[in-house]
Amino acid sequence: MGAIRAQKGVDQSFLYFFFIKNENNWSRLSVGSTFSAIRRNNLDNLEIPLPPLKTQKQIVTRLSAAQEYKTQLLAQHAKLRELFDSVLDKSM
Secondary structure (H helix, E strand, C coil): CCCCCCCCCCCHHHHHHHHHHCHHHHHCCEECCCCCEECHHHHHCCCCCCCCHHHHHHHHHHHHHHHHHHHHHHHHHHHHHHHHHHHHHHHC
């Protein structure tokens, strides 16, 4: 088991969002039958486009806000679905 840590000048959250965005690409690099893993040499050779740290932080701020908004929308959707279902149950 391993971890990916940002080097100096790289925002850890920027890496998180980069890996989430490119999640489908990692499946072709993964190996293992019990659980999927990516070999270290594949990670060592991975090129990640890095804007300046200030820009990384701006990107993270925007993506974090969008992620929070999405979480709120999903929670509202679940509540609306629950309300809808309860109204249908009462009318039948």
